[in-house]
Amino acid sequence: MKLNLKIWRQENATAKGKMVDYPVDGIDGDMSFLEMLDILNEQLVEKGEDTIQFDHDCREGICGSCSLQINGEPHGPDKLIATCQLHMRSFKDGDTIYIEPFRAKAFPVIKDLIVDRTAFDRIQQAWGYVSVNTSGNTVDANTIPIEKEKADESFNAATCIGCGACVAACKNASAMLFTSAKVSQYALLPQGRVEATERVQAMVRQMDEEGFGNCSNTGACEIECPKGISLENIARMNREYLAASVKG
Amino acid sequence: MGGFLNSTIARKFAMALSGLFLVLFLAQHFSINFISVFSKDVFNEVSHFMGTNFFVQALLQPILIFGVIFHFVMGFILEAKNRGARDIKYVKFAGNENSSWVSRNMIYSGLVILAFLGLHFYDFWFPEMIHKYIESHPEDAARYYDELVAKFQSPVRTILYVVSFVFLALHLYHGFSSSFQSVGWRNKYAKGLRGFTKAYAIIIPLGFIFIALFHYINNL
Numbered sequence: 001m002k003l004n005l006k007i008w009r010q011e012n013a014t015a016k017g018k019m020v021d022y023p024v025d026g027i028d029g030d031m032s033f034l035e036m037l038d039i040l041n042e043q044l045v046e047k048g049e050d051t052i053q054f055d056h057d058c059r060e061g062i063c064g065s066c067s068l069q070i071n072g073e074p075h076g077p078d079k080l081i082a083t084c085q086l087h088m089r090s091f092k093d094g095d096t097i098y099i100e101p102f103r104a105k106a107f108p109v110i111k112d113l114i115v116d117r118t119a120f121d122r123i124q125q126a127w128g129y130v131s132v133n134t135s136g137n138t139v140d141a142n143t144i145p146i147e148k149e150k151a152d153e154s155f156n157a158a159t160c161i162g163c164g165a166c167v168a169a170c171k172n173a174s175a176m177l178f179t180s181a182k183v184s185q186y187a188l189l190p191q192g193r194v195e196a197t198e199r200v201q202a203m204v205r206q207m208d209e210e211g212f213g214n215c216s217n218t219g220a221c222e223i224e225c226p227k228g229i230s231l232e233n234i235a236r237m238n239r240e241y242l243a244a245s246v247k248g
Numbered sequence: 249m250g251g252f253l254n255s256t257i258a259r260k261f262a263m264a265l266s267g268l269f270l271v272l273f274l275a276q277h278f279s280i281n282f283i284s285v286f287s288k289d290v291f292n293e294v295s296h297f298m299g300t301n302f303f304v305q306a307l308l309q310p311i312l313i314f315g316v317i318f319h320f321v322m323g324f325i326l327e328a329k330n331r332g333a334r335d336i337k338y339v340k341f342a343g344n345e346n347s348s349w350v351s352r353n354m355i356y357s358g359l360v361i362l363a364f365l366g367l368h369f370y371d372f373w374f375p376e377m378i379h380k381y382i383e384s385h386p387e388d389a390a391r392y393y394d395e396l397v398a399k400f401q402s403p404v405r406t407i408l409y410v411v412s413f414v415f416l417a418l419h420l421y422h423g424f425s426s427s428f429q430s431v432g433w434r435n436k437y438a439k440g441l442r443g444f445t446k447a448y449a450i451i452i453p454l455g456f457i458f459i460a461l462f463h464y465i466n467n468l
Contacts, residue, residue: 006339008339019339069338069340071340071342072338072340072341072342072343072345073342073345073346077345098339098340100338100339100340103334103336103337103338104333104334105332105333105334105335106333109336169346171330171341171343171347171352172329172330172333172334173330173333173334174256174330174333176256204255204256204257205255207256208254208255208256211332211333212256212333213329213330213332213333213334214256214259214260214326214329214330215256215260215430216330216351216352216354216426217351217422217426217429217430218346218347218348218351218352219346219347219351220343220346220347223345223346223347224346231429231434232434234429235429235432235433235434236432236434237257237432238257238260238261238429238430238431238432239432240432241255241257241258242257242258242261242431242432245252245258
């Protein structure tokens with residue numbers, strides 16, 4: 001398969017970037033998208049050129065590192081997968097493929113296709129956890145009975161891998177789906193209810209401070225999320241936040 | 249309240265509440281206007297009541313004007329933050345693959361509605377305020393129908409109204425159902441409610457278009 005790649009190249013965080021054309025040949029449909037980029041990088045090394053920098057780690061759709069905007073969509077045209085799970089059979093011989101970094105003011109480009117997503121870490125650190133006294137009196141979480149439906153909903157919210165596709169897909173670069181998934185996974189469980197008021201206030205405050213946009217309810221985030229995180233979580237976070245504001 | 253409105257979620261909540269209030273007002277406005285299709289006398293009677301009732305004029309009208317201004321100002325504030333949240337645009341952005349055009353372009357449908365409101369106020373509200381409170385004409389309970397009909401003698405104005413109502417439909421199509429998500433209302437009834445909001449977004453503007461065309465054609 002022969003492809004014409006248009007890839008965002010940017011020397012560093014402060015440099016001005018631009019799209020650069022890279023024709024690539026010999027791509028097999030069974031290759032993953034990242035393997036295709038590996039092939040291109042090998043060719044660039046042979047030519048003595050600077051390789052294209054992109055994030056990747058597990059290559060199994062678990063770590064959420066591979067953040068690429070492919071032909072205008074986060075993680076490419078296929079749904080419910082991360083970039084590393086995208087196969088080249090999704091493209092046709094002769095296709096032109098645009099590859100850009102996830103774009104958001106809160107996700108500044110570090111180099112080429114790598115963006116700084118530590119804004120998500122700071123939201124998580126704001127209160128994306130349950131405080132547990134580990135002084136020896138810790139009660140086993142499994143001793144607390146939880147409705148199956150609630151446990152499933154919480155689990156589904158917890159499958160968010162924090163890849164940032166929701167931000168990348170949103171026309172406003174909003175992080176509401178990510179933050180709401182983190183709020184929901186605890187808000188649905190009795191262990192998380194104890195700090196629910198403080199948690200939602202702290203996480204939303206941090207989300208706003210990072211400079212993400214507002215949610216316009218377009219639903220793009222839900223469609224592009226590789227883990228299928230539902231918009232229901234955003235509605236839940238809205239409820240949680242408004243209730244917390246009333247409580248003060 | 250100012251502190252509360254600093255947060256993203258609270259601003260969207262306020263936007264949704266003001267939008268829902270305006271949706272209710274639209275239904276009331278449409279109901280009264282629709283009477284003009286059937287009965288000149290009843291339309292005059294209802295309009296006279298609305299135009300002279302102290303509760304409507306002194307309480308509801310200022311609340312309505314505040315609601316309209318608030319909705320537009322908050323819309324611009326939200327839009328400014330949204331635009332600033334992505335300082336470098338994508339070279340290629342496939343928005344149609346994951347969201348509807350109307351949901352992504354609420355600001356533009358809103359701007360058309362704002363321009364329409366300028367025309368609508370110029371046509372009806374300012375003359376009404378001048379008539380009643382500046383020139384202090386004696387109240388004529390039979391004038392309302394003729395004033396309405398006179399405006400729709402112009403084909404240009406009628407077309408402007410029709411086009412504006414199409415944009416109103418587009419704005420409502422996303423905005424009405426979206427407002428329930430913004431206030432956190434999403435449960436087993438949400439699907440049915442979404443159907444109702446979509447139907448409302450089509451029926452009410454279509455009704456306004458019918459009224460405008462009815463009076464235009466009736467006067468040919």
